[in-house]
Amino acid sequence: MRDLGKPIAPSRRDFLAGAGGLTLATFVPLRAKGQSGEAAIIRGGAEAGGFAPNAFIRILPDNAITVLVKHIEFGQGPFTGLATLVAEELDAAWDQMRAEAAPADVTLYANAAFGLQGTGGSTAIANSYTQMRKAGAAARAMLIGAAAKTWGVPAGQVTIEDGVIKHAASGKEGGFGEFADSAANETPPEDPPLKAKKDFKFIGKSVPKLDTSGKTTGEAVFTLDVYRDDMLTAVVAHPPKFGAVPASFDVDAARAVSGVVDVKETPQGVAVYGENTYAALKGRDALNVKWNDAGAERRSTAELTALFRETAQGHGVVADERGDVAAALSGDEAVLEAEFVFPYLAHAPMEPLDAVVEQRDDTVEVWMGSQLQTVDQQTFAGVLGVDPSNVIVNTMLAGGSFGRRAQPASNFAAEAAAVFDASGRSRPVKLVWTREDDIRGGFYRPLTVHKIRGAMGADGALKGWEHTVVSQSLVAGSPFEMLIQDGIDPTMIEGARDLYYKTDNFKISVHTMDVGVPVLWWRSVGHTHTAYAVETFMDELLQRAGLDAVEGRLNLLEGRPREAGVLKRVAELADWGRAPREGAAFGVAVHKSFDTYVAQIAEVSMDGGAPRVHKVWAAVDCGQPVNVNVIEAQIEGGIGYGAGAMLFDEITLAPGGAVEQSNFHDYRSLRINEMPEVEVAVIDSDESPTGIGEPGVPPIAPAIGNAMRRVGGSTPRRLPVTGLSV
């Protein structure tokens, strides 16, 4: 998800003008608000003597500094990253730092890239970089002001180092907590100065992650771990085909199961409420639902694929065109033509979707891994008929997402609200999806067909590139529909439209298919398929021209210093040009996504027809690095996530439209014995920080695909590579 109408890195002017209330959020001291009843703003921080210089920071008398993080933490590191930015400008000691999820409040916690509160498009650090540093700098100035007054010395002589406030001349020293009370009386500075890069102590280093400890002891609390008094657990029988509705079901059989409390039909299916999870699951098994599939999508994957492929032969909506690609490619014997078929993919986060909802008077409280808090909050309000300001959303740690929890139309929140509503609302309800609900629940990376024609001269010049993409829109019919411009959903062709290789003749067109399978952004969105098509096609052109895969790319990256930079760096790292291990070959790919540049080299051999990925080298340029350890981890994880999907995964619809896969036995995940060694180089840069949650994914599949061709096989043009045979 990206480009939601604003530049991702807020300019100083945007910041001061207040993108979605950010100025207020940063500079209005909120302690008064906390005392006037808006306690959610300094939730848990109303302890006596606490200092809340702004909506993002609270400092307690025991010196603990809690950063309220507006982005959900599901593994990509925003808790640590945003706390790092605050700690840097506060000159705090790292062991003082804590992080917790901010409440849902768009006036305080909007994502500057979206204009609403939410996480996605690898924007967490990019949109917070200035905001959180300013928040920390403001708090620092207020602490210094308070200390100076207490000590009767000029503020200009007071310094802070490692969490200790000092006046060198008098030898006076104190901790933040000592001044928490008096600092609250200071006026926040309007535009506090920020540190120069040379003075950074935390940014660009690798501070330990704040959420690690609880995740090694079982103490970290996810939505599934929320148990409210007198809570019911609900599961929903969902239609096996997209768009089917219940025709009949056996309420009595379900209710006969010990522990089943009730059965209700909701717009999403049939909800079974139990006193515990097992009762609800058994009750659902007993329902014997008959489905009416008259309105369902009943085409199979085979039919849809045939339709997409046929459509790719026709003229789509031209998204971009320059030169005369038809003339450039006519009659050229070197023209290469390729068709690629990419399957539907489920995200399959480890924690299936879940939510807890309860109501007290006219206040609804929700616990969930909310990725788009503003839309989720409004959805609960709409379904339950309460004011959005009366919906408290507790953003929980979530067991992964990879895009799954960021639904533009908040379909899961709507289901949780409907299930709670149908229960009568008298008891808290936890809605739990099983893995089968998840795998069969739709909102997939769409089935996509690419067709490319291109030609390369013997000198390595790219004569022309004609590209056609056939897919489904991710946002059509959702509140994010405004992203569609001139009939084109840009997420369908990102990474191909902006072809980084120099050519004078280029054309890209799009066919938007109307299919009843709900689709969604999947970690790195359009780049999941465009990077593969572009990078394997380019590599094959270079190989046919007898050119080196790295040198040949560099020759075409004129005026693209950052793509070229990561490519050169990864070539150094892998010692490009040396012989691979016996029976193996190297494959390379470079791709920019979410304004971050990543190049990868994979060393691959073939083992009984299946690729074995031994090692992957990666170079990443995400602007100013904030936490090198987190960046490396995201590249490692992105490689594993992308490789697993490329090798094993597809969601298919049987004739009639039912999803064929159901759990991890037939929707495979990469396992530890299949994980390559990974070596990462993080490029230092003075550019603004950009995303890291997604950009590690796009290059891995083409790097593997290129190595497979170079080891003597061919690049798979239909994914996954091996299905379930491995």
Add this chain to the structure above:
Amino acid sequence: MSVKFRVNGDDVTTDVDPQTPLLWVLRDNLKLTGTKFGCGVAQCGACTVHVDGGTRRSCVTPVASVAGREVTTIEGVSGDAADSVKAAWRDIDVPQCGYCQSGQIMSAIALLEATPQPSDADIDAAMTGNICRCATYVRIRQAIKNAASGRG
């Protein structure tokens, strides 16, 4: 029908359907929420606990089958291997989302208790049943090796 067993050293008696998976008894009845639900069919390992010291997928273990036995969860696991593994996990920041990590850690502890100096092949054999969708596998492998060498 009540089932009696021990969890983390304490005697417990549950009065539930004896076919109820141990996972849901631990979570719904005993509120030991460190053990996670991931698949329900013993494919992902997020629900891994120890039964009499060996790993067990609690999502497919009827509670009746642990009658009279000793169940250990992430909340109660202790000893040399447990301490080494948890410290090694923290030291190199293994977790990302963290949801599978209780299961990973329980499998790793059982591995080191049985094989104090595991080879890569030993690690593969012991850990392939634990899926991590964040693919923290590079660090899981490294942390197990670090824990083993620290105990060396």
